[in-house]
Amino acid sequence: DIQLTQSPAFLSASVGDRVTITCRASQGISSYLAWYQQKPGKAPKLLIYAASTLQSGVPSRFSGSGSGTQFTLTISSLQPEDFATYYCLQLNSYPWTFGQGTKVEIK
């Protein structure tokens, strides 16, 4: 099975900061990676798919990059509504797997 390791697990940042979250796969997954944002009590929301394609309606301050085993989610200027938990998901091979999550908190 493919393992996804996200780092950091927790991130404390201020409004306006540039934030980068990394997702490393235990083996190559091409570009079959998605990023989700989840707020407490809500279903996850898709931000990025195919590693770098911004989902329609998602603000352009979110971007994704990478392929193979190393991926990043970048928020160029953190906004108050971005404080949430972020997950990567690999869809290269079954069983599909999520990273353990990165919680972005207010500094």
Add this chain to the structure above:
Amino acid sequence: QVQLVESGGGLVKPGGSLGLSCAASGFSFSDYYMNWIRQAPGKGLEWVSYIGNSGRTIHYADSVKGRFTISRDNAKNSLYLQMNSLRAEDTAVYYCVRDLGFGEDYWGQGTLVTVSS
């Protein structure tokens, strides 16, 4: 508009069984693959199972293989998850999801399954 409504959650004893349903509306259900995703209280997301649009292709997470069965009834626009031999670690909110991860996807509101004596 696309709607996914899960039902069937509740409290069950370890070793027991429970069946979840997901009623779909607002789209042509038989055209789409479906998934179950779960989230234990205070924990991360876990993909549970996939079923292709015709029901012929099915995949499971290792943690539920042999205990859970995914199925669908395209005539009833419904997705199912039969859960047997339940364990405490199966306690979670279970989400029904259309089109996971490859573009616009849709999630239900989730249904809570609690496995406890």
